[in-house]
Amino acid sequence: MEPHRPETVLLVDDSPVARRALGRLLEAEGFRVREETSFCDAQEADASGLACAIIDLELLDGEGSELAAVLRARRSSLPIAFFTSGALPAILERARSQGPIFRKPDVEAVVAWAKQTAQPPPTK
Numbered sequence: 001m002e003p004h005r006p007e008t009v010l011l012v013d014d015s016p017v018a019r020r021a022l023g024r025l026l027e028a029e030g031f032r033v034r035e036e037t038s039f040c041d042a043q044e045a046d047a048s049g050l051a052c053a054i055i056d057l058e059l060l061d062g063e064g065s066e067l068a069a070v071l072r073a074r075r076s077s078l079p080i081a082f083f084t085s086g087a088l089p090a091i092l093e094r095a096r097s098q099g100p101i102f103r104k105p106d107v108e109a110v111v112a113w114a115k116q117t118a119q120p121p122p123t124k
Contacts (some may be wrong), residue, residue, distance in 0.1 A: 006032060009032070009052055011053075014056060018057065018104060022110060031051065031114065044116040051079075052079040053081075054083055056085040065094040068080045082100045083103075083110055086103075
């Protein structure tokens with residue numbers, strides 16, 4: 001029997017097509033998906049209850065690596081990956097130090113990462 005996998009993945013992307021495609025695949029693997037469209041909304045997420053976070057590098061209102069830093073300030077062990085169609089070299093470099101970077105539209109690779117990496121939220 002497979003061990004219980006934590007439920008919730010935070011998925012932050014301003015593209016509805018990317019959110020829908022990736023969200024459906026994550027749900028098919030048994031994850032709950034909390035979808036957010038912006039840095040502003042996603043920074044309010046309770047990192048303690050997340051299995052992992054998948055963040056677009058270039059959001060309309062901020063940079064994905066900055067959002068990752070906000071979430072990691074609340075939970076340093078939170079697994080974070082980035083999903084992008086392309087970004088400036090400086091943005092890519094900042095993100096590499098925080099987690100893997102996956103290229104759109106390779107949703108299968110992101111789902112495989114989530115299944116392998118997701119950690120249970122810390123117990124209270």
